[in-house]
Amino acid sequence: MTPSSHEWPARLAPACIDRDAALAELRTLLIKGLHTGLSGRAGADEGFIEDVAQMSLVRILDHLPSFEGRSAFTTWALAIALRVAFIELRRKHWNDVSLDALKEQNPDHADATEPSPDPLGQASRASLITMMHRLIQRELTPLQRDVLLAELNAMPQDEIATQLGRTRNTIYKLGHDARRALKRAFEAAGYTAADVLGVFAETSNPLSS
Amino acid sequence: MSFTSEQISNLVRQVGITRDSELNCNECLHHVAEFAECELTGRQVTEALEAVRHHLTLCIECKEEYDELLKVLRALDDSSPAAS
Incomplete structure (x- = not known):
């Protein structure tokens, strides 16, 4: 039993x-x-x-x-x-991937968007992406940028924590603080969260599928 | 340092759903078993557990672990109805 x-x-x-x-x-x-x-x-x-x-x-x-x-x-x-x-x-x-290696990668240009049947939506997305690039440089600390870059490259938070000598919770908080700072900056520029999500609405929520 | 368009797009979406107060990964783990059981049994998810759902939309690692937890619970439920 x-x-x-x-x-x-x-x-x-x-x-x-x-x-x-x-x-x-x-x-x-x-x-x-x-x-x-x-x-x-x-x-x-x-x-x-x-x-x-x-x-x-x-x-x-x-x-x-x-x-x-x-x-x-x-x-x-x-x-x-x-x-x-x-x-x-x-x-x-x-194990063999370093944060420094990620930072040295040479990614796509931020404005390189695919042709779209919705040119107005594409222009809005391109505008937000350009703005986000600017805000990342202006609003975030170098450490917050490093964490975001690692997260957006799918590096696990435990690995980021190990490489930066922090805990997973600290890494989550750094990322959270960075997102909050970016959200405030978007709002200060006149964009609401609904505006931002609306422009990218075609991407589904991973929990809703 | 620079970001790809795809990375920036993902970040814009994450920023759009960012809340002032969010669970961290340990807090998510603390509540995720209860959340998973609610999901599996169709029980009402409390406001506190909604924070788990929100964390899972933002944290791909906790989401990966959660998805596998659901898979395991379904499999164990099929093989052992007395599992507690």
């Missing part, structure tokens, strides 16, 4: 005589979940999954006091295990 969400933390407590059995059950569940969640991912072999399950157990036990029972315990534990797994997978993938 599967333990309830209420029973799991008690069984995993250091003083519980059932702790070893609970750890073994949880480890089995994590490995099963990781097999499903990482199927088809390069580098996610059996050894990797075993290692991630072990690291996840440690992290789950460390964070046990923060489990508030608002979800099933197993859902909470699997979310943590997937976080651990993806941090490790991304670290392996981005």
Whole structure:
């Protein structure tokens, strides 16, 4: 019989005589979940999954006091295990890419837009893109620009944090502060968020699809 | 340093949905299990959990982890109805 969400933390407590059995059950569940969640991912072999399950157990036990029972315990534990797994997978993938290398890349010109059947919309988009380029240089700190560049090149925040000697939360905050500064600058120039989103409305929200 | 048109376009969209108060990645992880269960069961998402949805529209890493969590939960639900 599967333990309830209420029973799991008690069984995993250091003083519980059932702790070893609970750890073994949880480890089995994590490995099963990781097999499903990482199927088809390069580098996610059996050894990797075993290692991630072990690291996840440690992290789950460390964070046990923060489990508030608002979800099933197993859902909470699997979310943590997937976080651990993806941090490790991304670290392996981005191991040889430096922020400096990204900065040295020679990207497209900002005004190089594709021909469009909607020339008015295209002009609006081009105008916003040009303005954004200007605001990035004027409103953001060099560190904020570095973080944005890395994020927009899909570099994981954990990797950015490692290379900059910061935490993932700090990197998110730097990016958030940068976006807020840009939003304020757009608003000061007379653009509302609705204006900005309207011009790019053809791109769907990733959660709405 | 410069940005490509595609990168700038993505940034413009992100700026358009930026809020003054947002969850960071750890805060998202703290709530994402509850959010995932709401999504899977069709339960009403509270205002606090809406912040998770918003974070997931902005953070591709948390979104990737969330998508896989949903996949895992669906698979476990199919194979073990007693999972808790």
